[in-house]
Amino acid sequence: MEDPNLRKPGYRILLVEDEEFLRRIFKLRLTAEGYEVTDVDSGEAAWEALKDSVPHLIILDLYLPQMSGFEFLQRLKAHAALSQVAVLILSGLGQDADIRKGLELGAKEYVIKTKITPSEFLEIVGRLLKESELRPNPLITAAVD
Amino acid sequence: MKDEFISIASHQLRTPLAGLRWYTSTLAEGIAGALSPQQTELVKVMENCVGQMTTLVNDLLDVARLDQGTLTLNQVKIQPRELLAEVAHTLESKARRLQVSLLITEEGSLCPPVHADKALITEVLRNLVDNALKYTPENGVVKLSAQQEGQSLLFSVSDTGVGIPEDSVDKLFRKFSRVENPMSKRERGSGLGLYFAKGIVEKHGGTIWVRSAPGQGSTFYVKLPL
Numbered sequence: 001m002e003d004p005n006l007r008k009p010g011y012r013i014l015l016v017e018d019e020e021f022l023r024r025i026f027k028l029r030l031t032a033e034g035y036e037v038t039d040v041d042s043g044e045a046a047w048e049a050l051k052d053s054v055p056h057l058i059i060l061d062l063y064l065p066q067m068s069g070f071e072f073l074q075r076l077k078a079h080a081a082l083s084q085v086a087v088l089i090l091s092g093l094g095q096d097a098d099i100r101k102g103l104e105l106g107a108k109e110y111v112i113k114t115k116i117t118p119s120e121f122l123e124i125v126g127r128l129l130k131e132s133e134l135r136p137n138p139l140i141t142a143a144v145d
Numbered sequence: 146m147k148d149e150f151i152s153i154a155s156h157q158l159r160t161p162l163a164g165l166r167w168y169t170s171t172l173a174e175g176i177a178g179a180l181s182p183q184q185t186e187l188v189k190v191m192e193n194c195v196g197q198m199t200t201l202v203n204d205l206l207d208v209a210r211l212d213q214g215t216l217t218l219n220q221v222k223i224q225p226r227e228l229l230a231e232v233a234h235t236l237e238s239k240a241r242r243l244q245v246s247l248l249i250t251e252e253g254s255l256c257p258p259v260h261a262d263k264a265l266i267t268e269v270l271r272n273l274v275d276n277a278l279k280y281t282p283e284n285g286v287v288k289l290s291a292q293q294e295g296q297s298l299l300f301s302v303s304d305t306g307v308g309i310p311e312d313s314v315d316k317l318f319r320k321f322s323r324v325e326n327p328m329s330k331r332e333r334g335s336g337l338g339l340y341f342a343k344g345i346v347e348k349h350g351g352t353i354w355v356r357s358a359p360g361q362g363s364t365f366y367v368k369l370p371l
Contacts, residue, residue: 029176092160093152096216096219118167119170120238
């Protein structure tokens with residue numbers, strides 16, 4: 001297999017998913033693509049992780065304990081230093097109202113977990129990273145309250 | 146209440162199913178290590194079963210959305226050509242795997258934009274293309290096109306597949322209607338995709354129909370008002 005680290009250097013992804021078995025496989029596949037992945041199981045932990053490093057992309061589940069994915073997204077988009085970070089919602093929720101709300105709150109894309117294959121999902125991730133306004137670079141940090 | 150039930154059911158069904166799909170695909174692609182030929186064969190069967198279960202769950206949830214009557218359209222301006230490219234893009238790898246050519250004919254580039262719910266119409270077209278791939282043998286062709294017809298936009302998805310028997314055409318858009326696929330190794334549909342497609346197209350004020358003959362392929366048409 002081609003060395004993935006030679007293909008996609010420097011892209012950081014923050015993965016927010018509360019189901020451990022899903023987080024594990026998503027991280028495995030994203031890491032195999034050559035991305036640097038930080039994984040957390042809640043919106044609160046995601047907010048903490050943003051204090052250490054600003055990712056190029058946040059992959060966000062919605063159905064999370066305590067702070068929901070929607071609340072996290074709202075908070076992110078209201079934050080001056082973080083509002084430009086691309087967010088890709090990956091959720092089991094597929095109601096039209098959920099999709100509309102996710103996109104209105106500023107997510108770049110809304111993907112329903114079972115609607116596309118893993119390789120299709122990885123293609124979307126690759127595209128969003130290419131479009132990302134933050135270029136691959138050394139550690140960026142932002143003042144996160 | 147019904148909304149909330151569907152929403153929770155959707156999440157609870159999709160979570161383990163997504164796990165199955167991702168783990169199976171990771172095994173099948175050799176990302177967790179190379180498989181023996183026999184293991185590869187077994188994992189392929191698993192992938193097929195997971196694919197069928199996924200289609201069924203997705204379609205059941207879509208139909209629940211449609212039948213509960215609360216589905217509202219979020220209509221935006223869509224460039225037909227871009228829409229077709231997006232649909233083709235998501236099914237490219239499947240077409241390659243089945244050795245079927247997936248083509249977009251050029252008329253689409255001349256079409257005016259159409260006002261439609263992008264997510265739902267994408268799903269309708271994706272459904273039609275996915276069906277066409279399922280029923281088209283190796284070395285066959287599936288073509289997507291869009292063209293203006295007076296005050297309407299006409300999308301079409303044609304294939305060189307096995308075609309549909311005359312007595313099945315009428316019931317094709319009913320719930321749980323399914324045409325037997327002579328290519329038994331291909332995944333089976335849920336029998337709900339075309340029912341959903343019809344409901345969505347009609348909600349847009351459009352129409353959907355098919356022209357087909359056994360052995361001569363099928364063409365599905367979706368006409369939307371401009």
